[in-house]
Amino acid sequence: TAREETPAAPSNGGGPAASAQSAAPSADGCTLEKTGYPKVDLKTAVVGFSQSEKEANPFRITETQSIRDEAAKLGIASDKLLVTNAQSDLNRQISDIKSMLDRGAQLLVVAPLNSDGLQPALDAAKAKKVPVVTIDRKVTSQPCTDYLTFIGSNFVEQGQRAAQAMAKATGGTGKVAILLGSSGNNVTTDRTKGFKDELAKTPGLTVVAEQTGEFDRSKGQSVMEQLIQSHPDITAVYAENDEMGVGAVNALKTAGKSPGKDVKIVSIDGTRNAVQLIVDGSYNAVIESNPRFGPLAFQTLQKFENGEPIPASIVISDDQYDESNAAQKVGNSYK
Amino acid sequence: MTATTEVLTAPVLEVAGVTKRFPGTLALDDVSFTLAPGEVHALVGENGAGKSTLIKVLTGVYQPDEGELRHLGEPVTFKRPIDAQRAGISTIYQEVNLVPLMSIAGNVFLGREPRTKAGLVDWGRMYADARELLKGYGIDDDVKRPLHTLGVGAQQMVALARAVSTDAKVVIMDEPTSSLEPREVETLFEVLNRLHSEGIAIVYVSHRMDELYRVCDSVTVLRDGRVVHSGPLKPLPRIELVSLMLGREIRQIREEGVTAFGEEHDVEREPLLKAENLAGMRKLHDVSVSIRPGEVVGLAGLLGSGRSETARAIVGAFPLDGGSVLLAGKPLKRGRIKAAMRAGIALLAEDRKTDGIIPNLSVRENIVLAALPSLSPFGLVSKAKQDRIVKIFMERLRIKAASPEQKVSELSGGNQQKVLLARWLATGPKILLLDEPTRGIDVGAKAEVQALIDELAQEGLGVLLISSELEELIDGSDRVVVLRDGSVAGELTGDRITEENVLTAIAAESTGGDNDVHRHP
Amino acid sequence: MSTATLERAKVTAWLQNYGVYLAVVVLLLFNVAFTENFLSAANFRTQLVQAAPVCIVALGMALVIGTEGIDLSVGSVMAIAAALIPLYLGAGPLTAIVVAVIAGVVSGLFSGYLVAYLGIQPIIATLALLVGGRGLALVIAHGQLVQLHNHDFLQLGTGDVLGVPIMVIVAGVLAVLAGLVVQRTTFGRHLVAIGGNRPASTLAGLPVKRVLVSVYVISGALAAIAGVLATSRLGASDPSDVGLLMELSAITAVVVGGTPLTGGRVRVLGTVFGALLMQLVQATLIKHNLPDSTAQMVQAAIIVVAVYVARERSSR
Amino acid sequence: MTAQTTTASGAAFAGVLQRQGAAVVLVLGIAAAWFAFPHFGSADNLRNLVLQGSFLAVIALGMTFVIISGGIDLSVGSNYALGGVLAAYGAQYGLVVAILLPLAVCSLIGFVNGLLIARTGMAPFIVTLASLLFARGLLLALTAEGATTYKVDPGSAFLWLGQGTIFGIGVPVYLTLVLFALGGLLLRRTRFGQSVFAIGGAEQSAVLMGLPVARTKISLYTLSGALAGVAGILTAAYLQSGVTVIGVGTELDAISVVVIGGTLLTGGAGTIIGTLVGVLLRTLIQNVINQIGTLDSNYQTVVSGAFLLVVVVIQRLLARSRTR
Numbered sequence A: 001t002a003r004e005e006t007p008a009a010p011s012n013g014g015g016p017a018a019s020a021q022s023a024a025p026s027a028d029g030c031t032l033e034k035t036g037y038p039k040v041d042l043k044t045a046v047v048g049f050s051q052s053e054k055e056a057n058p059f060r061i062t063e064t065q066s067i068r069d070e071a072a073k074l075g076i077a078s079d080k081l082l083v084t085n086a087q088s089d090l091n092r093q094i095s096d097i098k099s100m101l102d103r104g105a106q107l108l109v110v111a112p113l114n115s116d117g118l119q120p121a122l123d124a125a126k127a128k129k130v131p132v133v134t135i136d137r138k139v140t141s142q143p144c145t146d147y148l149t150f151i152g153s154n155f156v157e158q159g160q161r162a163a164q165a166m167a168k169a170t171g172g173t174g175k176v177a178i179l180l181g182s183s184g185n186n187v188t189t190d191r192t193k194g195f196k197d198e199l200a201k202t203p204g205l206t207v208v209a210e211q212t213g214e215f216d217r218s219k220g221q222s223v224m225e226q227l228i229q230s231h232p233d234i235t236a237v238y239a240e241n242d243e244m245g246v247g248a249v250n251a252l253k254t255a256g257k258s259p260g261k262d263v264k265i266v267s268i269d270g271t272r273n274a275v276q277l278i279v280d281g282s283y284n285a286v287i288e289s290n291p292r293f294g295p296l297a298f299q300t301l302q303k304f305e306n307g308e309p310i311p312a313s314i315v316i317s318d319d320q321y322d323e324s325n326a327a328q329k330v331g332n333s334y335k
Numbered sequence B: 001m002t003a004t005t006e007v008l009t010a011p012v013l014e015v016a017g018v019t020k021r022f023p024g025t026l027a028l029d030d031v032s033f034t035l036a037p038g039e040v041h042a043l044v045g046e047n048g049a050g051k052s053t054l055i056k057v058l059t060g061v062y063q064p065d066e067g068e069l070r071h072l073g074e075p076v077t078f079k080r081p082i083d084a085q086r087a088g089i090s091t092i093y094q095e096v097n098l099v100p101l102m103s104i105a106g107n108v109f110l111g112r113e114p115r116t117k118a119g120l121v122d123w124g125r126m127y128a129d130a131r132e133l134l135k136g137y138g139i140d141d142d143v144k145r146p147l148h149t150l151g152v153g154a155q156q157m158v159a160l161a162r163a164v165s166t167d168a169k170v171v172i173m174d175e176p177t178s179s180l181e182p183r184e185v186e187t188l189f190e191v192l193n194r195l196h197s198e199g200i201a202i203v204y205v206s207h208r209m210d211e212l213y214r215v216c217d218s219v220t221v222l223r224d225g226r227v228v229h230s231g232p233l234k235p236l237p238r239i240e241l242v243s244l245m246l247g248r249e250i251r252q253i254r255e256e257g258v259t260a261f262g263e264e265h266d267v268e269r270e271p272l273l274k275a276e277n278l279a280g281m282r283k284l285h286d287v288s289v290s291i292r293p294g295e296v297v298g299l300a301g302l303l304g305s306g307r308s309e310t311a312r313a314i315v316g317a318f319p320l321d322g323g324s325v326l327l328a329g330k331p332l333k334r335g336r337i338k339a340a341m342r343a344g345i346a347l348l349a350e351d352r353k354t355d356g357i358i359p360n361l362s363v364r365e366n367i368v369l370a371a372l373p374s375l376s377p378f379g380l381v382s383k384a385k386q387d388r389i390v391k392i393f394m395e396r397l398r399i400k401a402a403s404p405e406q407k408v409s410e411l412s413g414g415n416q417q418k419v420l421l422a423r424w425l426a427t428g429p430k431i432l433l434l435d436e437p438t439r440g441i442d443v444g445a446k447a448e449v450q451a452l453i454d455e456l457a458q459e460g461l462g463v464l465l466i467s468s469e470l471e472e473l474i475d476g477s478d479r480v481v482v483l484r485d486g487s488v489a490g491e492l493t494g495d496r497i498t499e500e501n502v503l504t505a506i507a508a509e510s511t512g513g514d515n516d517v518h519r520h521p
Numbered sequence C: 001m002s003t004a005t006l007e008r009a010k011v012t013a014w015l016q017n018y019g020v021y022l023a024v025v026v027l028l029l030f031n032v033a034f035t036e037n038f039l040s041a042a043n044f045r046t047q048l049v050q051a052a053p054v055c056i057v058a059l060g061m062a063l064v065i066g067t068e069g070i071d072l073s074v075g076s077v078m079a080i081a082a083a084l085i086p087l088y089l090g091a092g093p094l095t096a097i098v099v100a101v102i103a104g105v106v107s108g109l110f111s112g113y114l115v116a117y118l119g120i121q122p123i124i125a126t127l128a129l130l131v132g133g134r135g136l137a138l139v140i141a142h143g144q145l146v147q148l149h150n151h152d153f154l155q156l157g158t159g160d161v162l163g164v165p166i167m168v169i170v171a172g173v174l175a176v177l178a179g180l181v182v183q184r185t186t187f188g189r190h191l192v193a194i195g196g197n198r199p200a201s202t203l204a205g206l207p208v209k210r211v212l213v214s215v216y217v218i219s220g221a222l223a224a225i226a227g228v229l230a231t232s233r234l235g236a237s238d239p240s241d242v243g244l245l246m247e248l249s250a251i252t253a254v255v256v257g258g259t260p261l262t263g264g265r266v267r268v269l270g271t272v273f274g275a276l277l278m279q280l281v282q283a284t285l286i287k288h289n290l291p292d293s294t295a296q297m298v299q300a301a302i303i304v305v306a307v308y309v310a311r312e313r314s315s316r
Numbered sequence D: 001m002t003a004q005t006t007t008a009s010g011a012a013f014a015g016v017l018q019r020q021g022a023a024v025v026l027v028l029g030i031a032a033a034w035f036a037f038p039h040f041g042s043a044d045n046l047r048n049l050v051l052q053g054s055f056l057a058v059i060a061l062g063m064t065f066v067i068i069s070g071g072i073d074l075s076v077g078s079n080y081a082l083g084g085v086l087a088a089y090g091a092q093y094g095l096v097v098a099i100l101l102p103l104a105v106c107s108l109i110g111f112v113n114g115l116l117i118a119r120t121g122m123a124p125f126i127v128t129l130a131s132l133l134f135a136r137g138l139l140l141a142l143t144a145e146g147a148t149t150y151k152v153d154p155g156s157a158f159l160w161l162g163q164g165t166i167f168g169i170g171v172p173v174y175l176t177l178v179l180f181a182l183g184g185l186l187l188r189r190t191r192f193g194q195s196v197f198a199i200g201g202a203e204q205s206a207v208l209m210g211l212p213v214a215r216t217k218i219s220l221y222t223l224s225g226a227l228a229g230v231a232g233i234l235t236a237a238y239l240q241s242g243v244t245v246i247g248v249g250t251e252l253d254a255i256s257v258v259v260i261g262g263t264l265l266t267g268g269a270g271t272i273i274g275t276l277v278g279v280l281l282r283t284l285i286q287n288v289i290n291q292i293g294t295l296d297s298n299y300q301t302v303v304s305g306a307f308l309l310v311v312v313v314i315q316r317l318l319a320r321s322r323t324r
């Protein structure tokens, strides 16, 4: 799956922008004509971006920055790009989106806080004939009618790929501990499902513990410390994000084990810290979840305005880091 | 309502063999007590004798460990105060128990607010009713105002109005007059008479002999949790009653006299403390007081005349707009309690519940609290030093406690007061400001406290004595300063200190519209 | 019959005083019996190390609660301390630690001032800091987690002295100090008196405001120390997550340890055991691989039971 | 004499300011935003503002009662989320279930809170902290650790509760107003309300005065739980699904708006209308932050914290100047 990408503008540590897995536009895609929305010129339009959480982790920081950078690159005036942050409050995100519509947003890019529950905001956009591109998280509404399209990773597939990487790293046998993301989060659900379903295909691998580390390094570290004590036979850890994976590495090191060797570690995200650990030999694989949606999001909107059909969802081709490529690709990771 | 003149045989309220234990104390020991309809029954005893506890048993606050309660001849159990109230028993507790932030009217009718047809609280009617009702108790203030804007005495009257207006068959009063001024006491007695004539039975707790003989028909004397006497009051000579309470010989008491103050003190010329032209917060306008070493200065005045404020201002606990306090010629920093304390001024505050005891702490810790820094080299507490001090004062003031480690909140009111006095004496003060030091204290303890004040003055302490009991003030003071409306209205010395002169000074010019006696707008 | 009630009163009084120790023992026994690989030095080490930051914060919290206050800002103070570490680590670990602790002291001064001098309710004064403080930490750190590499600094979180982890030593020393302060200094006795009756303490000439401010300063400083230790253990400064919900864990530890929220009483050893109890509960839940849902409900039940047993009974 | 009356009227003015301070700030804030931001005054924006505020308002209504009684309820956030999930779950079985199920469960949690607080004398803070955990745990248990999101059928009549409009304004807004009117009536015009004030003002006195203290407390927490449930119901209808991630930290928001509205955390004093003003202020601030648009998201929390502080400090200073 790993295709070589031409690196985008080196604004965030020079990683490549997200790119679509299959570039071929499906004929039944969504078009401007189908929606009956007015045509707007991207260069002069008011564009709104609704971020869901504080920019307090690498993913969110890179994601927002990517949107801002791309807008700047396209020459969109800074007062024409509206940015809001919902501070992890779903009601607030809805209100943010409505408020941007009210302030004249003609195109919207939304990083949803949750897959469900944005319906009122999408309805408001629809009423104003404003196309909405959701990034990084898919919403459970109707594409083309409720929103234009989704651009982002397939979280289930990320889980599957993590399981495959796990099988490869362990040679197909071992006892696996899962560090789950926050409870109730769609990402957690999908990454767990993908991983477990795929892992079932490798009978040598069994899951001996699954505990939440809340996507947090220290929580991941604490949980791992406990698991090392109660299950000294653990040979592999699947962390649903890099932070918890790094926490697990800390825990294993303190316990005198050597992560990456005695205990294999696979996680998802592609942050610099985790990828660097692969290079250092104490980590095994990282499935990328690329947050640099800016270029693809604007491209998609441009295409839509050009009258081209847009597929219902644009799954990006996430990279993967392992022992074989981490050293060359460490520059692609984000921080 | 016509007075019920027919003789009812069944007592309204009866207590049979009730015992109540607290950890470390037997508060009530096989107590029996009978309240006949329409009688005013005095309940007396020393501090800690068990009066308040008995009352709390009668009103469902405490459940007896043994024995039973009978209401109109039927055994009853009051699980909660509401049960007693439903049975027509209304209580005014020793400490005002109302809701300070709530309006006056709201307090009077709390829990039984008049309602409109729709079942909603009828504020209009409530205000009107409250206004009407309170007039009978000498309160003309705006009933919509929060209760805490009233003085303590007026609050007590509100509590009384509330208790009486509940269609009660029994009204229990635990030291109702201790925070009332003379005029309010009169009003109270009028109310008592009215209740009496309506056939309502009254339990009346007080340490004031005059009052008891004025209003009560019968008496029950408690000592150490046991009933030592019960019967009609009038035939019982005063002196005998006192001896029953104290458990001491009559002769012994005769020798000691009514108040325990001795003769005048040798007073030095130069005042040790001079407070000049104190003014602040619209409560004090112009008060000057001076105290010489070895002198007891009485501060007289009506409730709300600013006596407490004067005392508080001297130690810096009352914000002043003007005036100065000089100790031995040196001005004290305004508003710094600590500085006043270091200079040797101690204030025994009026309200021991809110301004005095630290309920969670032991008797020992309460006593040493203010003296702690001096007992603790380098800020480190020394238990041995504390124990010595505590022992001395517990003995000297005869503090009745299971041990120094008993929680102070478990002591009776009078003993708590002694603990506070000990706290201040332990700091070795030069000037002692005593705000109602004998309020709510039994005769025995009162005499002890009074004797103590005398002794302290003899040792050279300057004492400022605030008391609402004229007798105490007149007997105890070498000089009396009379306050009126936050200003000095007169000063009496030597032979001129008589009840009549003090009253004249208090009353002078206190003309007609003395509705605002409780408080100034 | 009355002897029976007396007996029962004795038992409840005993439980009230020693319930938390009993609970820790019971939980330990449960684990020894039902948890695999529980009886190992490494495991106890893990539990103690993990409990250390909560315990340190809870000590400060116990003092604050003793004055009838509460300090919700501790988690955010930890975050601020964490955010400052990488900025000053260049000047040596000691400098960085001192700066972090100073930040804790300053925020304690701030909330202490609001509470003591302006008379603002502790819960609301520190709530403002809880909300704003983490934002501030993130602003300082530009929202970034910073990986730390200073060996000496990292030693704090991972090293040990004579086989005892440094974190545990720090927590132990601080606990002993806190115990001494409460029992043996005028400051400690003042603190308890103020919590018991503030107007009376004022009239007794106690330095009420100074004590209040000091208490919040201590709490802030201890939170900062906990932030430093947590950062060191993590090997990274993570202002967005460090100390998240710490205020609730610390308050739980204090209350479960028998210190009433109404003030006037501080139980230091109880607080330490409260922190240990909650740590053991969590460990037990994780080791038995219970799902998050069950884990949260079990914790709720344990808190209620523990506090029920330790509560101050009104004499009825 | 005249000096006295002027200071008296000055004090009265300060009193009004203290009680209505939040309202004054709100009016000024709205006026300023109206002039500063061209889009602020648009009907859409205002409609959006009040709708967004209504969910928190319902929760804060219950919190107001609890705080006036001198207590606190930390469980409302979790309870709110649980209510939402239960409503969405119940919607499969029709409108009645969708409403009654969350109401019953959330009230029950509130009831247990009240029972523990009133009957055992445990501190509200710690009891409701435990039930915060419990309700969240229950929610996770009901949704397979948060993996299941119950969706409401788009045709369901239930959705009207959240998404319907009357004269262009969202139904939740009307419901909120009705609840606040009832709440005001309950607080000001019933014996229950008076008991709430009395308990918050002087609990021991309330006991001695024979008020049904325990019963009132239990009712209070039940009410708070029920209102959190109502907010959950409205949210589920608004979002068309039982979202599991809502309500985290909502208890702190609710406490903040109640306090900003002038209700004393010490209990015994407070108003319903103040809480409404507090909610609107909070929504206004968020809206203004959006209108400015350039504020870093991390700064936003600094601003919210600072705002809370400023309001409380001003209230406090005014209260002081009044007692002077």
Ligand SMILES: Nc1ncnc2c1ncn2[C@@H]1O[C@H](COP(=O)(O)OP(=O)(O)OP(=O)(O)O)[C@@H](O)[C@H]1O
Pocket (backbone or CB within 6 Å): B022, B023, B025, B026, B027, B045, B046, B047, B048, B049, B050, B051, B052, B053, B054, B094, B409, B410, B411, B412, B413, B414, B415, B440, B441, B442, C315
């Ligand atoms: N809650 C309590 N816990 C423990 N002991 C108590 C408690 N209440 C009262 N006591 C003890 O019971 C005894 C009787 O106290 P009570 O308050 O009834 O005395 P009293 O006659 O009202 O005294 P006073 O005239 O001082 O008010 C005292 O020894 C007191 O220490």
Ligand SMILES: Nc1ncnc2c1ncn2[C@@H]1O[C@H](COP(=O)(O)OP(=O)(O)OP(=O)(O)O)[C@@H](O)[C@H]1O
Pocket (backbone or CB within 6 Å): B148, B149, B150, B151, B152, B153, B283, B301, B302, B303, B304, B305, B306, B307, B308, B309, B350, B435, B436, B466, B468, B519
């Ligand atoms: N606005 C008020 N708020 C609270 N308490 C008040 C207020 N006004 C008066 N009081 C209290 O009422 C009591 C009587 O008022 P004040 O202290 O002025 O009278 P006093 O002359 O000291 O009389 P006494 O000492 O006999 O009570 C005092 O204890 C005072 O603290």
Ligand SMILES: [Mg+2]
Pocket (backbone or CB within 6 Å): B051, B052, B053, B094, B174, B412, B413
């Ligand atoms: Mg008494």
Ligand SMILES: [Mg+2]
Pocket (backbone or CB within 6 Å): B307, B308, B309, B350, B435
């Ligand atoms: Mg007075």
